Amino acid sequence: MFGATGADLFTGVGYSAIAQAAPLLVNVALTPYLIRHLGLDRFGVWSLILLLLWTFTSLDGGVSASLARFYAFHGARGDRTGTGRLVLGSLALFTALGLLLSGLCVLLAPAASLLHIPPQLRGEAVEVLRFLGPLVTLALVTNSATSLLQANARFRGLAGVTLCSCAVYAAGVVLVIGHGGSLTALAAVTALRFVVLLAGGFVLAARHVAIHRPLLPPSRERRDFGGYALRMQLSGLTVFLNGEIDAFVIAAVLPIRFVGIYAAGLQAASAVRSLPLYAFPPILTRMTTGFARHGLPGAVREFHRLQSRWLPAVLAYGAVSTAAVVFAVPVWLGPGLRLSGVVAATLLAGYTVHVALTGMRTCLVRAIGRPGLETRYSWFATLVNTALTVPLALLFGVVGVVAATAVGLVAGSLYFVVLCGRVAELHRQPIPGRWVLAIALAVLVAVAGELPIVGTGWHGTVPFMLAGLPAAAGLSVAAILAVQGGGPR
Incomplete structure (x- = not known):
């Protein structure tokens, strides 16, 4: 964990900035390219998909926003087993939420025709909306991995794996859009970015986790976590x-x-x-x-x-x-x-x-x-x-x-x-x-x-x-x- 020196905090802020700035800078660089190749109407559809993705990942019961605090408490006490139970509990909950949302997206996707979308884009909009559920599931599970790294002050590792995921995403977008790919293909590239971040995050955080029975947090911690x-x-x-x-x-x-x-x-x-x-x-x-x-x-x-x-x-x-x-x-x-x-x-x-x-x-x-x-x-x-x-x-x-x-x-x-x-x-x-x-x-x-x-x-x-x-x-x-x-x- 962090020491008491300002240098420790400054270094952590620096690597945290890299981890959080990388996706934003990639999006800034790619936005003119996307508008030019997709056109403003199609870019509007993609923007709506990304806003829905952010919305659904933020409406997860507050779990993602709470994980870093509870991981940090376990880390401060050296409780690797407690951390492992919290990891498994969050993954189980995120998977259940993702499955529920995936079914809702399939049912509600045809409602895209009610929006002011040009007729030639409505079929593609419906198709990419059906892909939204799995994408949200990946994003939620990835939040558990990144929160674990943050809580244990592994900001250098988080910065590294984030840069790798952004490089994969940028290369995939250029490849897909440059060859006339659909918005569904663009969603698949976004999913690949989450997979890289998820896998790399849990690999780097493995030494902070121990898995022992019982596999889930005790009832008292579940109540505290749920209220928070x-x-x-x-x-x-x-x-x-x-x-x-x-x-x-x-x-x-x-x-x-x-x-x-x-x-x-x-x-x-x-x-x-x-x-x-x-x-x-x-x-x-x-x-x-x-x-x-x-x-x-x-x-x-x-x-x-x-x-x-x-x-x-x-x-x-x-x-x-x-x-x-x-x-x-x-x-x-x-x-x-x-x-x-x-x-x-x-x-x-x-x-x-x-x-x-x-x-x-x-x-x-x-x-x-x-x-x-x-x-x-x-x-x-x-x-x-x-x-x-x-x-x-x-x-x-x-x-x-x-x-x-x-x-x-x-x-x-x-x-x-x-x-x-x-x-x-x-x-x-x-x-x-x-x-x-x-x-x-x-x-x-x-x-x-x-x-x-x-x-x-x-x-x-x-x-x-x-x-x-x-x-x-x-x-x-x-x-x-x-x-x-x-x-x-």
């Missing part, structure tokens, strides 16, 4: 209601190509938002270990140590990224998808405040076994989002839908700050004035750098990467000014 997972699922359900349901609303009322437009903006915003989130697995492992060894004071001590750095850094990163993504997305996908850039910026503004305020608090409440607080603030955000969706949609269309999501996230984040203050004495850490000035200057530098790139008329993955340089320059300015003023590094 239920609260995590309630929180996860709000993530669906605050985000992915937007795509299904769009699919129900607009042509399928608008799902692709929305998905491209969501992908850009999610990719940018994810960079700070790469720190979550090692931080959660560290806080959980501190709680297991020293109780609530140990976890709170870690919170205060990290929050003073987390808050200003995430706000600076988010402000610059929000300003830059409006220009970067059309550079990435072409001027016809400027709306995707607006969608991305609107979502990213809400994500920035949300991640800055809730990031360390989320790790804290999960580590101390109080995920119900996360559930409460998530549902509050969902209620605000629901109340605003219809009026903002009537005023601003698709952008209004995502604006309601952003406002709901901000409101929920502020409520979460209040809730966490009632559980433990968490010191308020206001942002120094020098950080505000540094962030404002960084945004100006980023926007000024994006305008010449937009003026070149270049489009594609390479220009998109080039569009990241002004944002990097702006962040460098913010970091230099803040550090010179004595701010956190």
Whole structure:
């Protein structure tokens, strides 16, 4: 497990970032290629399939989101047998859920004809929907393997096996799409990526697992796990209601190509938002270990140590990224998808405040076994989002839908700050004035750098990467000014 040094945490965050960034970077690189070869309508169908895949894997009863915490508890105590029972129990549950979902997908696949899908694509859409059940099963089982590596601080191994799976996926997509393959073949390539990640993950984690009878966790642990997972699922359900349901609303009322437009903006915003989130697995492992060894004071001590750095850094990163993504997305996908850039910026503004305020608090409440607080603030955000969706949609269309999501996230984040203050004495850490000035200057530098790139008329993955340089320059300015003023590094 993690030692007490900052170097251990920094190394874990680095490898965790590689593991989580690799799939996002591959998708960023492949998206222009997919749009060009599939066409926007067909890409819209594929985007809907991927959103359904994410939705079904997140609605698993909260099991995936809970495994890392319980694996970490067993790992902190050196209980390899307890870990093995949890592995077998999760695999059995995921397999049962997958079989149930596979049957539902076969029955409901013909309903795809009710969506605004061009007639020539409806048969292919129905076919790939029937493939969705096995794909979700593989994704769920893979979550158990990756959670096991995270909980035991095996971030280097996780990064390696993730890179291998992404390389297999990228090569398969290029091969399949380049030869005119169907969306079902594309789904098979996605399944192959999960198989590589699953096999490699369990091989690397084998030394942390011992299998002895009884094969399943004892009833007390099942009750504890079930209660924790239920609260995590309630929180996860709000993530669906605050985000992915937007795509299904769009699919129900607009042509399928608008799902692709929305998905491209969501992908850009999610990719940018994810960079700070790469720190979550090692931080959660560290806080959980501190709680297991020293109780609530140990976890709170870690919170205060990290929050003073987390808050200003995430706000600076988010402000610059929000300003830059409006220009970067059309550079990435072409001027016809400027709306995707607006969608991305609107979502990213809400994500920035949300991640800055809730990031360390989320790790804290999960580590101390109080995920119900996360559930409460998530549902509050969902209620605000629901109340605003219809009026903002009537005023601003698709952008209004995502604006309601952003406002709901901000409101929920502020409520979460209040809730966490009632559980433990968490010191308020206001942002120094020098950080505000540094962030404002960084945004100006980023926007000024994006305008010449937009003026070149270049489009594609390479220009998109080039569009990241002004944002990097702006962040460098913010970091230099803040550090010179004595701010956190």
